[in-house]
Amino acid sequence: MRALLLLCFGLFCGSLIAQGTGDPPATALSFSRTTSIPLNKVQLHDRALEALAATFGREPGAKVLLTDRESGTIEAVARMNFRSEMLTGREETMGTIAYSIHVQVNAGELRVVVSALAHTGNRNTARGGISVGKLMRDDVHAQTTAGLGRSNVVRVHAELRELATTRINSLLQSMEAYIRANMEP
Numbered sequence: 001m002r003a004l005l006l007l008c009f010g011l012f013c014g015s016l017i018a019q020g021t022g023d024p025p026a027t028a029l030s031f032s033r034t035t036s037i038p039l040n041k042v043q044l045h046d047r048a049l050e051a052l053a054a055t056f057g058r059e060p061g062a063k064v065l066l067t068d069r070e071s072g073t074i075e076a077v078a079r080m081n082f083r084s085e086m087l088t089g090r091e092e093t094m095g096t097i098a099y100s101i102h103v104q105v106n107a108g109e110l111r112v113v114v115s116a117l118a119h120t121g122n123r124n125t126a127r128g129g130i131s132v133g134k135l136m137r138d139d140v141h142a143q144t145t146a147g148l149g150r151s152n153v154v155r156v157h158a159e160l161r162e163l164a165t166t167r168i169n170s171l172l173q174s175m176e177a178y179i180r181a182n183m184e185p
Contacts, residue, residue: 026136027136027137028115028116028117028134028135028136028137029117029135029136029137029161029164029165030113030114030115030116030117031113031114031115031165031168031169031172032111032112032113032114033111033112033172033176034109034110034111034112035109035110035111035112035176035179036108036109037108037109037110037179037180037183038108038183039107039108039183040107040108041069041072041105041106041107042069044072044105044107044108044109044110044179045067045069045072045074045105046069047179047182047183048074048103048105048110048175048179049064049067049074050178050179050182051175051176051178051179051182052064052074052076052101052103052175054174054175054178055171055174055175055178056076056078056101056171056175057076057078059078059079059080059171060078060079060080060081060096061077061078061079061096061098062076062077062078062079063076063077063078064076065077072104072105072106073102073103073104073105074101074102074103074105075100075101075102075103076100076101076103077098077099077100077101078098078099078101079096079097079098079099080096080097080099080163080164080167081095081096082094082095082096082097082119082159082160082163084156084159085159086152086155086156086159091122091125092121092122092125092127092128092129092130093119093121093122093129093130093132093148093156094121094122095119095120095121095122095129095131096119096120097117097118097119097135097160097163097164098116098117098118098120099114099115099116099117099118099164099168100114100115100116101113101114102114102115110176110179112172112175114168114172116134117134117135117164118133118134118135119131119132119133119135119160130145130146130148131145132145132153132156132157132160133145135157135160135161135164136157136161137161139154139157139158139161142154142157
């Protein structure tokens with residue numbers, strides 16, 4: 001009888017250990033937009049390059065790294081400025097959000113992916129900068145940061161994510177509108 005109870009208890013405890021925590025996986029923040037535009041590959045590549053210069057190209061530090069008409073690829077980087085509305089660590093967290101832009105053009109289709117969003121704080125302060133680092137899809141997986149408590153890191157991360165989401169979605173929408181407005185009839 002004792003052996004049977006011990007066996008049942010062992011199986012029960014073993015099954016509890018095998019269950020996961022249920023936390024969603026940590027994923028980095030990224031944005032993508034696919035648009036159908038009735039142009040051939042070369043025409044669409046040229047319009048996309050113009051639209052990139054007119055939208056993302058106006059952001060601080062914007063630079064086209066690669067453009068290839070044959071493969072239909074455009075690679076660029078840019079950044080946006082950030083200043084927290086929170087008083088705690090405002091000067092130290094003031095800085096930039098850097099990101100990369102990948103544009104893939106096919107005949108009649110334009111795909112834009114904005115990824116690798118990372119925050120860098122103001123390094124010129126007396127206490128040094130507070131950098132949140134890579135931006136994540138949710139605040140639960142925000143990286144711990146020296147100089148800020150966990151609740152402040154979550155609040156700053158939420159501010160960063162909200163600013164990036166608003167600004168990049170606006171730029172993606174403007175880029176699509178620019179291409180559509182400048183299509184040849």
